[in-house]
Amino acid sequence: MTYLNTLLACTLATLAGLAPLWAHAQGQEAQIRKNLTERLPNMTRIEEVRRTPMVGLFEVRTENNEIYYTDAEANHLIQGELIDLRQKRNLTEERLEKLNAIDFSKLPFKDSFTIVQGNGQRMMAVFADPNCGYCKRFERDLQKLDNVTIHVFIYPVLGQDSIDKSRHIWCAKDRVKAWHDWMLRGVTPSAASCDTAAIERNIDFGRKNRITGTPTTFTAGGARLPGAVPLPQLEKQL
Numbered sequence: 001m002t003y004l005n006t007l008l009a010c011t012l013a014t015l016a017g018l019a020p021l022w023a024h025a026q027g028q029e030a031q032i033r034k035n036l037t038e039r040l041p042n043m044t045r046i047e048e049v050r051r052t053p054m055v056g057l058f059e060v061r062t063e064n065n066e067i068y069y070t071d072a073e074a075n076h077l078i079q080g081e082l083i084d085l086r087q088k089r090n091l092t093e094e095r096l097e098k099l100n101a102i103d104f105s106k107l108p109f110k111d112s113f114t115i116v117q118g119n120g121q122r123m124m125a126v127f128a129d130p131n132c133g134y135c136k137r138f139e140r141d142l143q144k145l146d147n148v149t150i151h152v153f154i155y156p157v158l159g160q161d162s163i164d165k166s167r168h169i170w171c172a173k174d175r176v177k178a179w180h181d182w183m184l185r186g187v188t189p190s191a192a193s194c195d196t197a198a199i200e201r202n203i204d205f206g207r208k209n210r211i212t213g214t215p216t217t218f219t220a221g222g223a224r225l226p227g228a229v230p231l232p233q234l235e236k237q238l
Contacts, residue, residue, distance in 0.1 A: 028058070028072050029049040029050070029058070031072070031073060031074070032049050032058055032060065032070060032072070032073075032074045033046055033049060035073060035074035035075075036060065036070070036074045036077070039074065040077075043062065044062035044063055044064050044066065045062060045063045046060060046061070046062055046063075047061050047062060047063050048060075048061040049061075052069065052082060052091070053084065053091070054082065056071060056072060057069050057070075057071065057082075058070050058071070058072065059082075059095070060077075061099070064210065065096065065099045065100060065210060067092055067095060067096060069082060080092075081093065097223065097224070100210070100224040101222040101223065101224060102209060102218055102222055102224060103222060104123070104125070104218060104219070104220045104221070104222055107125055107151065107153075107218065108153075108201060108202075108205060109125075109151055110198070111153060111198035111199075111201050111202050111205075112125065112151040112152055112153045112154075112198075112202075113151075113152055113170075113175040113176060113179070114149060114150070114151055114152070114176075115149070115150040115152060115176055115179075116148075116149050116150075117143075117145055117146060117147065117148050117149075117150070118146040118147035118148065119147045120147065120148065120149040121147050121148075121149075122145075122147055122148040122149070122220070122238045123148070123149050123151075123219070123220040124148060124149070124150055124151070124217055124218065124219050124220070124234075124238060125150070125151040125152075125153060125217065125218045126138075126142075126150060126151070126152055126153065126215050126216070126217050126218075127153045127155040127202070127206060127211050127214060127215065127216045127217075128152065128153070128154065128155060128183075128214050128215045129154075129155055129156050129157050129158050129162050129166075129214040130154065130156065130162055130165040130166055130169065130179075130182055130183065131156075131158045131159070131161060131162045131165065132158060132162075132214045132215065134214070134215060134227065134228040135183070135214050135215045135228070136183050136184075137228050138215045138228035138229075139180075139183040139184060140184060141228070141230075141231050141234075143184070144231060145231070145234075145235075145238075148238065152179060153202050153205075154166040154169060154170060154179075154198075154199060154202060155202050155203065155206055155211065155214055155216075156199065156203070157203070157206070157214060158214075163199070165182065165188075165189055166196075166199050167192075167193075167196045167199060168189035168190060168191055168192050169182065169189045170194070170196055170198060170199060171192035171193055171194035171196065172189060172190070172192055178190075212226075213226055213227065215227065215228060217229065217234070219237045219238055220238075221237070223237050225237060
């Protein structure tokens with residue numbers, strides 16, 4: 001038998017040995033899906049079931065990217081964080097960061113306006129509602145950043161008044177000034193009309209990409225930062 005034939009025979013034998021293990025794993029995942037669906041009929045649709053580094057523990061991911069943990073028969077459900085104590089890593093946090101990451105280059109920048117501070121080398125995008133108190137606080141903090149380009153996506157999710165203000169800011173001759181006047185100084189944007197389809201597209205984009213709160217920031221590296229994150233944390237990501 002030639003070397004290649006021997007290698008092929010060994011490879012086939014290895015795959016044959018792995019087949020039962022693969023089938024067993026598939027069976028466990030199917031059982032978890034079945035049991036959870038029957039026992040928690042109101043649970044959001046399950047997108048993925050996979051093993052974790054912890055023996056006997058499985059990760060369950062829903063379509064909303066919620067993470068749960070369960071045993072092989074789905075007799076128990078854990079909602080919380082999985083920590084690797086040896087490596088001092090929050091495995092749940094790392095997993096969510098990966099799931100919620102976004103390709104920065106594919107953001108719909110035509111539906112935003114741009115604020116440049118300093119040389120503008122560092123890039124970020126912010127989805128913000130004009131009536132969001134946290135967004136206003138975050139906007140004040142952003143004034144302290146240097147050498148950054150901020151793409152602002154107006155994202156009105158707090159009611160009709162937010163939509164009205166968003167449209168007026170978008171239709172202003174100077175969007176940046178109108179935005180800062182309102183967010184920093186409380187000057188109500190003047191009524192104006194124009195094509196505001198960009199606002200609707202932002203809302204649609206946010207829903208499709210699970211942007212559930214404001215402000216939500218994305219960095220050029222794809223990281224998603226929900227809420228009015230402290231400046232040191234933002235600086236680290238930038």
